[in-house]
Amino acid sequence: MNFFEHQDQAQRRTRWLLALFGLSVLVIVGSLGLMVWAFGGGTEAAAWTMGVTAGLIALASLYRAWQLRAGGGRLIAREMGGVQVDGNPTDPQRRQLRNVVEEMAIASGVPVPEVYVLEQDLGINAFAAGFAPSDAVVAVTRGALDSLDRAELKGVIAHEFGHVLNGDMRLNMRLIGILYGIEILALLGQGGLARRRRRHKGDIAETGGAIVSVTLIVVGYMGLALARWIRAGISRQREYLADAHAVQFTREPEGLAGALKKVAARYAGLNGNTEEITHMLFASDAIGQLYETHPPLLDRIRVLQPHFEPDELEGLRDQLNARVRKAARERAVDGMQHKREGTLPGGEAVGDALGGHPALTHILGAGMLLAAIPGPLAWTARSEARAVEVVLYLLLNPDFEVREQQLGLIAEAEGEARAQAVRGLLDAEPSLRADLRMPLLELAFPALRRLAAEERVRLEALVERMIHADGRVAVFEYALGRLLARQLGDVQDPYTASRPRHARLDAHQEGAHYLLALLAHHGHPDDPDAARAALTAGLGELTGALPLDATIPEALSGAGGARAWANVLDRVLDQLDGLRLRDKDRLIRAMAVTAHHGGTVGVAEAELLRVMAASLHVPLPLASDGLVDIAGDAL
Structure with a gap:
């Protein structure tokens, strides 16, 4: 099962969840109405009670959903006491955590998420939260950093990325809003009962209000029990699936185990109080409970290591407690966290890269790309104050006159100091390797997403002017501008960005043809016959039959370096983003076959694939080797 199937399954589960939620609400509302009627309130009073209760539940759920929609994953992380990890942490443990998250994100083709540490939590746990990959955050406890080595930490992070790629985050966020709406009745009942105890000095049985409070508590918790049972049934299997994907990502079951x-x-x-987010966590302490959202830990371990015996845990417990106590003492003395060494696991590469699930080669490849980025550029990209400079540096034209014009545009829009800082990056690294440009841009996205609204608008306008400074649009320039606009746009409204789409590919054949023709043209700009052959292969994959005539549009081939193709591609991608998941699956595979035709995937093709996939809200591994492997399988 790949990314598209997981996302489609998640959407179906969401519909079932809403239906079951409706059933829970009906049970609660009906029970309250029945109790009012039984106490002699009459039919009219029972009807009013049912109406008010239903409205209260709906309003509470909508209020919590609005909070989550506005705050996204970072709201959950901060409510849990999370401290954000900056782009260039000096602490070794935080630096290792951030490196692991960046490797996993770049390898899987999703935006690098914000990273948080729950500093006050010494248990071993983690979670991913958000509505879509564009607003995802990954949070890890202090206990996980103190207790896990690098391979184990990578297994935990890979598990959380499994939730991101499987569409679990949006479902989990909806669960929070739904449970809040049901729980509000019990909370109101508890509050009313407590106030009456104080007011009547414990003589609460004589007041009619006390009966209402007790009724709210009983019915509220009855409904909450039903909702938690629904949540548990949904969540348990998702944990097994995320474990499986963690092993697929790392090819190192020992790390997760x-x-x-x-x-x-x-x-x-x-x-x-973690009740609200217990279904989002990496692991749970509860064992054998009806409402437990996670499978038993021992069962999860035995899936990975069938011969595991619980006796092994006895000695490990003492070692861990001593290790955590030692780390806490060292932080108290040194004012910083203790450094731990880790190793990068090896293994054979398998996996469905097109499904957004990277194999080990993609993760190792992402790690090597990150390591190859010059230090000053990587530091600047991760800096909240200076990440903009990396974006502007990447757009500098190799032609001296055009470049000086661009630096003038920077000085005009951002000030002379910013222009000089960009010039300094150019002096430090005059010619960045082409395959490092996209990873460097990816590193800057977490900081760029935190820009104020007016800063985002100013940056997008400046980027547009710099791209068109020479009257042409290179592939990388287009990819940078489109990815930047997509990232900054999605972070403003991640809920809408992750909404289900329902358009069918049959109604957008012309746009799909243009997409494949553009890939074929830029893959073989000097060989029209090879470009037509690549387009033919892609259309064959898309439709299931080789076309009789596959031609590259003259307007496209004649305007390969001008503005025209980019403007048309913007419109096409906006239309195709509305496709349902199964049709996006077909289109992405056709794109991969087109790019692969001829045996290699060039840098321009890889950049186009990356931005096209991102515009369709589909993760795609950065490394071109992964695309070659999968496209070869499709052939």
Whole structure:
């Protein structure tokens, strides 16, 4: 099952969830109405009670959903006491965490998420939150950093990326809003009962209000129990699936198994009330409960290591407790976290790259690309204050006159100091390797997403002017501008960006043809026959039959370096983003076959594939080797 099937399944589960939620509300509303009628309130009073209750539940759920929609994943992380990890942490543990997250994001083709550490939580746990990859955050507890080595930490992060790619995050966020709406009745009942205890000094049985409060508590928790049972049934299988994907990503089951053993040997609990987000966590402390959202830890371990015996946990528990206590003492003395060494696991590469699930080669390849980025550029990209400079540096034209014109545009829009800082990056690295440009841009996205609204508007306008400074649009310039606009646009409204789409490919054949023709043309700009052959192969994959005539539009081939193709591509991608998932699956595979035709995927083709996939809200691994492998399978 690949990305598209997982997302489609997640959408179906969401519809079932809403139906079951409606059933829960009906049970609650009907029970309250029945109790009012039984106490002699009459039919009219029962009807009013049912109407008010239904409205209250709906309003509470909508209010919590509005909060989550406005705050996204970072709201959950901050409510849990998370501290954001900046782009260039000096602490070794945080730096290792950020490196692992960046490797996984670039390898899988999703935007690099914001990273948080729950500093006050010594249990071993983590979660991913958000409505879409564009607003995702990954949070890890202090206990996980102190207890896990690099391979184990990578297994935990890969598990959370499994939730991101499987469409679980949006479902999890909806669960939070739904449960809040049902729980509000019980909370109101508890509050009313407590106030009456104080007011009547414990003589609450004589007041009619006390009966209402008790009724709210009983019915509210009855409905909440039903909703939690629904949540548990949905969540348990998703955890097994995320574990499976973590092994697929890393090809190192020992890493994930080691992390699960350490959770079992120690504990996974978090400070404060975690009931609202328990279904989002990597692991849960509860065992054998009807409403438990996670499979038993021992069962998860045995899936990875069938011969595991629980006796192994005894010695591990003492070691972990001593390790965590030592790390806490060192932080108290040094004012910083203790450094731990880790190793990068090896193994054979398998996986469905087109499904957004990277194989080990993609993760290793992403790690090598990140390591190859010159230090000053990587530091600047991760800096919240200076990430804009990396974007502008990447757009500098190799022609001296055009470049000086661009630096003048920067000085005019951002000030002379910013222009000089960009010039300094150019002096430090006059010619960046072409295959490092996209990873460097990816590193800057977390900082760019935190720009103020007016800064985002100013940056997008400046980028547009710099792209067109020479009257042409290169492939990378288009990819940068489109990806930047997509990132900054999605972060403003991630809920809408992740909404289900329902358009059919049959109604957009012309746009799909243009997409494949553009890939074929830029893959073989000097060989029209090879371009037509690539287009033919792509159309064959798309339709299931080789076309009799596959021609590259004259307007496209004649305007390959001018503005025309970019403007048309913008419109086409906006239309095709409305396709349903199964049709996006067909289109992405056809794109991969087109790019692969001829045996290699060039930098321009890889950049076009990346921006096209991102515009369709589909993750695609950055490394071209992964695309070659999958396209070859499709052939």
